[in-house]
Amino acid sequence: MKKHIAKLAIASAFATTLLMPVANAADYVIDDKGAHASINFKIKHLGYSWLTGRFDTFGGKFNYDPANVSASKIEVNIDTSSINSNHAERDKHLKGNDFLDVSAFANAKFVSTSVTEKAGGKLAVAGVLTLHGVSKDIIIDAQAVGEGKDPWGGYRAGFSGTTTIALTDFAIKMNLGPASTHVQLDLHIEGIKQ
């Protein structure tokens, strides 16, 4: 009987451990392979509507600990030639030297420098965005969307974020008019725990 109780205690302790929420810092790789992440942009067209597009090819990783959010880090690399606004002629123009000049600046990069928790579960992710050869400090307003086990044996955590940058801040020379001086980046990131 004693033996049984001991076994039960061990088993339940084991089970409790398994059921406890995992609260350790962990490395995640952005799931670009499964396309559970996207880097979208939108810019006003003449001030009358939003033009949207995205970067099809990118990758990155982050380190995240829900118990110590400010220790989080994220790094994302973007293939600028993968810009896709669903219009080949426009994409050619965007890749050319009026905009991203991708033959000279094939990569864009964001590396976080600090993550600050804000009220209501919001995060301020500060970091350096390198785009079109220009590196500049930006802040991404982000929030955790959710995390947990996936049905296939892995563990995932996801975030969304948004930031607005001025075209001239990154030396993009095409002038699209007074209503279209800034572009909004919308980021949706899901990472798979390593």
Added chain:
Amino acid sequence: MNNTQTNYGYISIFFHWLAALSIFALFALGYYMVDLTYYHTWYKTAPELHKSVGIVLFALMLIRLIWRYKQVTPEHLASHSTLERKAGKLIHTVLYAMIFIIMSAGYLISTADGRGIEVFELFVIPGFGAFIENQEDLAGLIHKWLAYVLVALALLHALAALKHHFIDKDNTLNRMIGKRQNTNNIR
């Protein structure tokens, strides 16, 4: 109307000058339109016109090529040297080939996403999407740089014609502006 052993017919002459005019106009329009500012009145119109004229020229060039093969080619002037004959023939072949390559590359830029090309808002030439990755970029490079080379070669071709006219004082240019020559006074 028809070519003869000694002269170009009016149809051949018409095709030649129409192509010359269209190609220089397309080059100028293309050069001009890519640097227009976004709010310029011609920003949207100029590329539409460039594509429309390009498609029409493509059709005319096909007809011209068929016409060329159906017609006799006037013989070289007796005064032309072997080098001139060979150089002339080579440059004509290269000009034809480049015109078709440039027009095809232009088509491949605009249709890389499957969109068709609207011709003077009258009808649409269908697009078949991308055959290679980043097709619009590669086709764009070919379209742009070959256009520069084509215009340079066309100017060389024109200079050669002027050389024949003013220095050699032969009938090379006269034949292409419709001044008929008799068989017995070719020089």
